[in-house]
Amino acid sequence: MNLELFIWVEAICTLAIFSFLFRENPVYRLFEHIFLGLTIGFVLMKTWLEVLKPKWWDRLIYCIEVGDPHFWIWIIAFILGMMWYFQLSRRWYWISRIAIGISLGVGAGMEFKNQFMLIMPQITASFKPILVRNTQGMLQFSFNNFFMVFTIVAVLSYFFFSFEFKYKGMQLLPRAGRLLLMISFGAFFGNTVMTRFAVFIDRIQFLIQQWLHIGGG
Amino acid sequence: MEHANWAIRFLIFLLCASILIRIWQARKGKKLFIRRLPGLDAIDEAIGRATELGKPILFSLGLGGLNPTTFASMSVLRYVTTTAAKYGLRVIVPIFRPEVYPVVEDLMREAYTVAGRPDLFSPDDIRFFSDQQSTWASAVAGTMERERPAANFFFGEYGFESLIIAETGRHIGAIQIAATVSYYQIPFFILACDYTLMGEELYAASAYLSDNPVLRGSLVGQDLGKILITLLIVLGSIGATFATLKGIPNWILELLKY
């Protein structure tokens, strides 16, 4: 009984959104707003239940109950946390800049570790022997390595901005870089199709199999 | 490796010093050289085309809030508006984030005034549609269909809507220039636009067209970092080649581990 109801509700939701394909219409907008409301409600409640309540409220109460002097840390966290909300006021906007400033500062300070931990292994992994001997498939191996090193250098040269290459031959390097980047962007495009279709197929599958009961499965 | 080693400390020092010195030089008024990108010619061509046809220009700032990318796009907007205003053209700016609106309004008023055409400024040309991506995209597409701009500029950060708006722009036959740091969207812009500035080129274009010393100095300073990485890779690969051929250790690799 419940299941049948659920499937119908789900089907109506799905079809209402699909109606956008013909044109924007009131039914679509209605369900768009329902979705927006559901999302906001869900995120707010989950943030309270799983982040703020266990990690802030319960601890604050606990600290006050046992007389732990650390309770002021959680009071400060609350005051700083409230500063975010001044973003919505034109007059008091500057107060929110304190919260934003701290947040940006933390992000900036961490960026050094973040980027260097990411790229140091990338740099050392790019030290490829461009001539390999005495291994199987050495021609292919050497070619791949040479190709990779060349590509990295060419693409990097495309992003040099403070000088121009003087010699005609060198000018070809950034051009080659842009062309080689296109292979990568082709791969981006090719990979996009799967993501876009995955959900669409899932929806169609639901409509056909669970709602209309067509086909096996 | 929980903390930085000497190689990393050295690289951080070099990079920071190079960027800060360049910014300082630029602030002192030193004219730092930035290469003229091919994309910049495309921007001028697009404005020229709009002038020939006497049609408006559309300049979208993308999804970003008030962050450095949006500010960089805004200096390009200032250049485009000032140039277009001299020829008596309107510039339409669709806005995604409400907080961007007042900043753009001030910028546009100033730009029209600088160009000597304060009469052309109309707040109605700066349009806040929605901060829902799909709604915004269809509103921008709708605007293109109605206003028929001769040139479209897509600068800033984009999501899936790039596909919808760039396609519509191509359909109405506008010259289109895109510049985005959102790498996933670059293929769609390449397909639908006449020229696409990729990633960092957005900042380079902005630094070239404006005289923001911080941006210019930082960009020139960054080049040292990139040159250093390039050199390391070339030397490291040569080292690795000798290491496999002759069996001697790759000292560049050892150096980075120090």
Add this chain to the structure above:
Amino acid sequence: MRGFIIKLLTFLAGLFYFLEFILPAKIGRYNNPLTPYIQPVGEFLIVFWGFAIGVGALSLMVSHYRKIKLKRPGWAYSIVFFISMIAMMIAVYLNSTHPTPKARFMYELLFTHMYMPLGATIFSLLALFMASAAYRGMKIRTLEGAVMVLSAIIVMLGQVPIGLWLTHRLPAKAQLPRISAWILNVANTAAYRAVIFGIAVGAIAMAIRVWLSLEKEMEVK
């Protein structure tokens, strides 16, 4: 004054993580003095950023409330927004604190059978947009375009079993999934790695500018 305090706080906040990384694990006989604070500071930041999640929600609520108050076109939709938001909050709350069958039913209905399909369907529309955009847009007009389209076609076919099925009679090296793997693992890896280097250097530069509050536009008056 305000501007100075904000700049100072930004700088100090960044200094902690910067020094923690730069200083070695052992300085002479002493351990890195900042490392023990990584965990408590992290706990604090989790709460601090937890509060930030409400900002976007509140601004949406304010704009919908204004719409209703001023009876702007489409204000009825705003009422729907509030009803569904409150319903979802109740369902999530009851389901996790008093999981009675009724609460479970409400949660299942709103989360599994409304929220999930709506989100999935909105996203799925892109499949159709993308199909028609690929058809209309992927024209080979330039050399760049040709390279991109060719690489895209190989990767598209290599991604799915049909690529293997189409070429399974060819020698192993010429099979589509293998060519596609070469594009992804060699050509794309190298090109995107260079992009990563560019992004990293850019990110460090941006971090310096933000940390030292050098961005003119971001200044507080």
Add this chain to the structure above:
Amino acid sequence: MRLLAKLQEIPYRVVYLLVLVAIVLPFVIELKLPVFVSNETLMAYNTIEQLPDTQIVIFVSSWDAGIKGELWPQTEALMRHLMQRGIKFAIMSQIAQGASFAEEIAERVAKLYNKKYGVDWCNWGFLTGDAAMIQALAKNIPKTVQKDFRGTPLTDIPMMQGIEDISDVSLIIDIDYGPRPEWISFVHGPYGTPIIFGCASIVSSTLFPYIDSGQLAGLLVGVRGATEYESLLGYRGMGHKLIIPQSLAHLLIVILVLLGNIGYLAARKLQ
């Protein structure tokens, strides 16, 4: 020639219809296609095969409805493998919606292998704070997480006894639309803990450089990765169901692109 030029003027509604047909077809007619197992998937499989059962795995699941079609089968396949091998894991999410989806899958899979909540797996729920949280988590798990998503203190959960910091974690799995490189820089970099990413196909191109450098111990790419993983585990799940319509959809797009180009060339010749 004029007829060929028409090929680039197929109206968009016809394109939509063709797409629909391509997707519906496999539900009516059964098709079977061979699966090619790629290197990055095999790496992920081997990594999990070799895990010790003395440590736990952190299973980050930060996806929601919009991307369920790709990441659901991945999450299911990986959880099956972990439970099949009897490795304990803890779910967490960096977005509010994520933990609920992972919970639903874990419950289903747990029934298959007779696994119990709290003993074989648990759910830490939603954790904000990105990079700061990741660093704090590596230093001290119970203090950073505090309670599981049902409000039980971590100290009361049997499988979490004796779990202190990152040295008690053998692997981190991050399933996300775009998995966060912060896991690499703040966990793999400093402590060397292996990391497996599961991503939406669209962002996979940006992650391949980390495979080559050894910073990732494996990568699942969209439905393809899930299907390959399923075939390695020897079952036909949601991935196998979705990959066939995917195949036809991809083929259709390629054909459409070719038709569009033929039409374009013909139209150019006409001018």
